[in-house]
Amino acid sequence: MNTPLTSRFIALCRFLPTLGLGLAGGAIAFQLNLPLPWLLGAMIATTIASLGGARLRSPGRGRKGVLVVIGVMLGSAFHQGLEIDVAAWSASLAIMLLATAVMMAFSVWFSRKIGGYSVETSLYAGVPGGVSAVTLMALESGADLRVVGMTHAVRILILLLAIPLALPLFGHVSMPENRTDIAHWLWLPGAMDTAWLVAAGLVGAWLGKRLRLPNALLFGPALASAALHLSGVSDAAVPPTLIALAQVLIGVSVGVRFTGTSLATVGHTLAMAVIQALGLLVIAGLAAWGAQQLAGISIAAALLAYMPGGAPELSLVALSLGIDPAFVTAHHLLRITLLVLCLPLLLKRLGQTVA
Template identity: 35%
Template structure:
């Protein structure tokens, strides 16, 4: 009980005017809305996420007064989780047995992708070994920052590198998939009816799924509890046939807009030169990741019959919520995509520490004097 009270007090404190940048957040939302509107008018993929994300990245480069605190993300993520769960159907359970081969392939994919990115960041980008290692692991942003900081890596560089990876892949992959599929996915998301037509009973059930799922996700220690918890709760009632309700399009578009705004604002306050440098570096790592993803998707697609595009979405380390949204827009099996992303995140979280300890035994870390010539962290090098 005391833990709940403490959590509630912390949440209230996070929204106190002295701590929450309301004015900068409103400016960010305004810019995000403009970006979403332009992308929707141009019929680009995932307009209400990619539009705000793009515009807020530019705003961060221009040092405009924008901010989107992390406390905003969980409720929006829960809405996305409920929407993704609404796409689950009873017959999806019949296909789970066919995922074994792609799950095995996923472990090899993570190893190959991580090795390629780590070598690139260390040898080409000039990161020190620990920073390159934790920056190159394809997943687990928070965990990689924490583990890297414990090992003496530069946590600011790790945060920037992972943020840039997610930004680049989320922005690039929908266009790549759209090109491979030969279709427009600008407005194909399986959204519910408008808010005015949505029944109150469905809205109440959605709110219940959000709260119950988020609570269960945290209690069970799920990766991404505010997404996976509500998604699994929503999926359970949809698979059971209790309801076929989907969140109204206005709520879903707002949730996507806020998520895109949060992603774009991750660079707010960072020196523009540091942002440009990490984006240049991310171009190389994104090209590596997409090349490895396409190669695995092509090979496993031919071997398993799942198709190249579903495996690309399932393997691409661009974020569980974001890749699931692309899958939903393409009417691809969201459960297949989400399950592989969950396994990828868990694999990275579980294996990162032990693998680095093994590398330390094989190739001990250089003495501190040998690291004097290591490049400055991205945020310091730009100042």
């Protein structure tokens, strides 16, 4: 009889080949000096393998741990010297909410009229974010879960692939070169700083669940870490090696979603998902341009903040590239919170309207 500990060990052993593939993909991308190498390299490698028929394993519980780490990292962006332009942030948040409504309307219309999906499938596949909550809600409806899941997975894939191309065009951002010096990768925080970071992760995860925050394992630690850093108790940073590993695991998490997907049998679904994702990227780009014109917001930060879905992925990108991660995280937290609170009523009303 397998004990819980034995089962977890077996699951870890089964995941190791997938992790190895992700690390190899990240290392190749790093050597090629690609932007966001550990994230994109792992994602591309596992996506190709999944579409090629490989039976890859999901990180499972490992992804939960990664979310906690990312949350702690995001919280460190809220330091004592952080200056927040309340008027600009408020205007940007309003623009983001308006853009989210436009994205939702476009996605539902496209899925229903162009994709030919049912009302339920169109609604759940069209929500621009909150994929975990959306999937759970879709389980209780007549929606096609394969279409819903694939649409959200393709959307995140397209958005992450578009980032290295879109940011230099829209935001005049120079992608940083990959650092190869050993000292950078071997750096570790001191014992006290490590203790503070671990405490922020554990307390934040507990607090996030008690407060029933959306994506509690991400935003709970982010809030705890933000309080820690804003108060000046600690200015601890997460080591680069751990950040790279988090990127690999997030990239793998995206890639393995395509396991069991046959291009021959789901070509229509994939095509519809790609076109829809590109349309949403255009809407996010226009909204980001509008935010820059109206509120003086950095168009690069606004683009990452307005992109639909993938809060852990996009917040991690903002942190990795140093593009106002506090701003980006705040926007995604507000959007996910409102989606979770309003989604049941919104889906019911939209269902009545479309029907």
